[in-house]
Amino acid sequence: MPPQTKKVKGVYEWEVGNWCGRYLTPNGRWVRKSFGRDRAAALDWVDEACRLRRTTDGVLATTAKTHKVVEEVKVAVVTVDMLCIEFLAYIKKNLDEYRDQENPARRIEEIRGAFGYREAAGVNAPEIEDWLDTTQDDRELANATMN
Numbered sequence: 001m002p003p004q005t006k007k008v009k010g011v012y013e014w015e016v017g018n019w020c021g022r023y024l025t026p027n028g029r030w031v032r033k034s035f036g037r038d039r040a041a042a043l044d045w046v047d048e049a050c051r052l053r054r055t056t057d058g059v060l061a062t063t064a065k066t067h068k069v070v071e072e073v074k075v076a077v078v079t080v081d082m083l084c085i086e087f088l089a090y091i092k093k094n095l096d097e098y099r100d101q102e103n104p105a106r107r108i109e110e111i112r113g114a115f116g117y118r119e120a121a122g123v124n125a126p127e128i129e130d131w132l133d134t135t136q137d138d139r140e141l142a143n144a145t146m147n
Contacts, residue, residue, distance in 0.1 A: 005039065010046040023049040025062050033064035080123060081116035084108045110135070 014020045014034065021042035022032040031049075035042040052060045088108050091098050098104055114131050115123055135141070 008043060008046065010050070011039070011042045021046040021049075023053070023060075025060060026053075027062070029062065031061065031064050078120045079116065080118050080120050081112050083120055084112045084116065 010023050011019065011021050017037050019035045019037065019039040019042040020032055021035065022030055023046060024030055033042075033045060035045070049060060052058050088105060091104050101107075115127075136143075
């Protein structure tokens, strides 16, 4: 039989082999944290909480949850021009998929001319529809041609 561990206020075994620590905050709320099989970590955590409560060296946490620091991720702005360039490269790699189109590069250049400088997320459907309507009217194209 394993030797009995010394009882420490605030450290207890929740289930066999699962050690927890707890302390009471100044506003009367219990803070509990599980440490698995690591009793020493539970002891250290409770001792640190007791030390913080006795002294004014730091702030006693009101929750055991750790707050993750979210790093600000810079997302590159994707423009219509960038999408057109990547799509044109894809067409050149996969010629079999676009063999029924006469000249996709010309059409992509027209799109780049109209929307290339704009952020892709900022272009909405009514703007594209208006552009297609004006293109169709300027060239006097049939509806089937615009598909």
